Amino acid sequence: MSLVDAARLVRENAYAPYSNFQVGAAIRSASGVVYTGVNVENAAYPEGTCAEAGAIAAMVAAGETKLVEVAVIAGSPLPVSPCGGCRQKLAEFGASDVPVTMATTGGTVEETTLGALLPGAFSNDYLGEG
Template identity: 65%
Template sequence: MSLLDEAAKAQVKAYAPYSNFRVGAAIRTEKGDIYTGVNVENAAYPEGTCAEAGAIAAMVLGGETKIAEVAVIGDSDDPVPPCGGCRQKLREFASPEVKVSMMSRTGKVLTMTVGELLPGAFTTEHMD
């Protein structure tokens, strides 16, 4: 099963009663383990969580901190890239060369690197 398949399998469990825009994400770590997440909406809209953040939280809970690959699927006719906050979160755990595959509900796929999605990321590498 591909990482996009894992993201799609997670997507059906998303909790999006307000927007009906379900997102699923899957992360493969450098060790080869896969962690998934879904968006979870809340009536106080900014208090919801993104699928990518959920997958990252599961990964950290699993004791891992190095992302090797990312897949995201959203309820759109075109591939949906991670939001700005999730791009920064992904960069915290992934090198700029890590591939992020984004798939639409119609099966259209766009693949970019973390560095292409967030070229000027703030990282701890810049701190003394």
């Protein structure tokens, strides 16, 4: 099963009663295991969780901290890209050359990389003593 297919399947479990905008994400870790996540909305809107964050949390909970591929899908007219916060979260666990596939449920696909989505990502390199 492709990463986009995994994201497509899990998207059906998204909890989006307010926006009706269901998003599914799948990430492949360095070990090859696929972790998935969905957006989970909350009546207190800013307290929701993005699909990418859910997939990352599942990966970390399983003891892994490196991702090598990302896929995100939504029922939108254009391929959905990770939000700014999720771009930073993905960059925490993946290199700038990690491929990112953004797709629609209608079959439109766009390919990019984490580095193209978030040039100049904040990293632990900035946290050194200076």
